[in-house]
Amino acid sequence: MSSTTAEPAHKLPPLTPGPHSRRLGQVAIIATLGGLLFGYDTGVINGALLPMTEELGLTPFTEGAVTSSLLFGAAAGAILGGRISDAIGRRPTIIGLSVLFFIGAVLCAITPGLTILLIGRIMLGLGVGGASTVVPVFLAELAPYEIRGALAGRNEFMIVTGQLAAFVVNAILGNTLGHLDHVWRIMLAVAAIPAMALFIGMLRVPESPRWLLSKGRHDEALAILATLRSKERADAEHAEIASTLRYEESAAAKLTPSAALKQGWFVKILLIGIAVAVFQQLTGINSVMYYGQILLTESGFGRQAALIGNIAPGIIAVVGAVIALWMMDKVNRRITIITGYTLVAISHILIAIFSNVIAPENPIRPFVMLTLIVIFVGSMQTFLNVATWVWLSEIFPLKVRAFGMGFSVLCMWLSNAALSFAFPSLLAGLGLTGLFIGFAAVNLVAVVVMTKFLPDTHGRTLEQVEEAVIDGTIYPGKGAVAASAQS
Structure with a gap:
């Protein structure tokens, strides 16, 4: 089977409204509570760090340890969450992550000192990393290809909503209860509420039909598809997924992670996936989200004003995510991502210029810097964050996705x-x-790399993407990519 014949799947019956489409929306809302927790738990440190430092007597080194412990935990959670969800399923993995979120939030809130705080932050990191891998994959596997970008992209919308919620909670608590020694504990404890909601909600959510099919559980997969699609569409998708699984076996033998790593086509797409993921972080976006209060005080704001100023990047991140979701199934991923890195590099250059030419004592300086940071965050969120997570959730073959x-x-x-x-x-x-x-400088390099190597996934079913990755026709300059871009 050649992916040159894998144009957008006109053979599939069209999507139709009905109870199945409402059910799909409900499932997406519940699953993306994992994204909300991801956002809140990574963003809350922005306002909690300074009062936490004062109460616990943290040094600059231990401040960095508290902030980065969650992130190193997330690194472990990402790879473990992926392997576990491939083995036991997407749904039970997300349920397990909700438990980690809850326990981690409680430990951070009641910690008597640094050690328990680090343990709690690492547990939250395991949850955040697992959610960052499993939730987008779960959504992409549930979604019809026509709306896959918008549905899978909802997770990034919930991430930035969670970060905005953290900034708002921090600003309210910091400005009303900032005189209390333990205000940061309340900031951290709030995360336990959506963790409980995620646990309860996921008990009523079905497993990914694509994962079930990969395990040979055809009847269960078809039954779940029938609750998320019209009967005619469910039957057609079931047949297409099963056909692609047979193609996958013939093209790449028994496709396990260890076997895939011996396949040149998989190593190539994995390296591109790593580049997409790493360059997204080297924009510096999360440094702004984690250290925003410090960055704004460096720009000239007072401590309390910086807490309030943090809300502006949070708001523009949510607005950008809404625009990105609207664009996601209208503009191809490749153009979106390259445009994003270009705009981000320009934003960085402007920040560097104005931070140098406006004197620190100039009262306009903090507001100019805040405006430029908002432009940076808006560019990042509109063109890069949603597109990056959606692209990563689409590009890998089912059995090793x-x-x-x-x-x-x-x-x-x-x-x-x-x-x-x-x-x-x-x-x-x-x-x-x-x-x-x-x-x-780093983001200008990203523009070059993405222009040369980034394949597009827009307008294709996951099965068509998989076939094109395996036979190599998905890359820039290949006929299949051109045909997809014209569709």
Whole structure:
């Protein structure tokens, strides 16, 4: 079977509204609570760190350890979550992650000192990393190809919504209860609420039909598809997925992670996946999200004003995510991602220029810097964040999809952790100007790499993407890509 014949799946019956489409929407809302927790638990440190430091007597080194411990835990959670979900299923894995989220939040809130705090942060990291791998894969596997980008992209929308919620909670608590020694504990404890909601909700959510088919459980897969599609569409998708699984076996023998790593086509797409994941972190976006209060005080804001100023990047991130979801199934992923890195590099250059030419004592400086940071975050969220997570959830073959995404996201989290750990030192050593010149240079390299190597997945079923990856026709300059871009 050649992917040159794998144009958008006109052979599938069209999508129709009905109870099945409402059910699909409900499942997506429940699953993306994992994204909400991802966002809240990574964003809450932004406002909790300073009061936490004062109560626990943290040093600059232990501040970095508290912040990055979650991220190193997320790196482990990404690869473990992918492997576990490939073995036992997407649904039970997400249920397990909800338990990690809850226990981690409680430990952080009641910690008597640094050790328990680090254990709680690592547990939260395992949950965040697992959710960052498994939830997008789960959504992509449930979604019809016509709306896959928008449905899978909802997870990134929930991530930034969670970060905004963290910034708002931090601002409210910091400005109303900031005189209390334990206010940061309340900030961290709030995350237990959506963790409980995720656990209860996932008990009523079905397993991924594609995962069930990969395990030979055809009757269960068809029964679940019939609750998420019209009967005619469910039958057709069931047949297409089963056909692709047979093709996968003939093309790549028994496709396990160890077997896949011996296949040149898989190593190639895995390396591109790693590049997509790592470059997304080297934009510096999460340094802004984690250290926003510190970055804004460096720009000239007071401590309390910086807490409130943090809300602006959070709001623009949500607005950007809404625009990105609208674009996701209208513009191909390749153009979106290349445009994103170009705009981000320009934003970095502007931040570097204005941080250098406006004197620190100038009262307009903090507002100019905040405006430029908002432009950076808006560019990132509109063109890069949603597209990156959707692309990663689509590009790998079914039997190693969670492994491929998990390994890519492992590298993403390691990059995130390393940059977040080093960020305070880099800021102190290079200043705003030097730091953002460095970010700009890295993102210009990303533009070149993505232009040369990034394949597009827009307008194809997951099965068509899989066939094109295996036979190599998905890459830039190949006929299949051109045909897909014209569709």
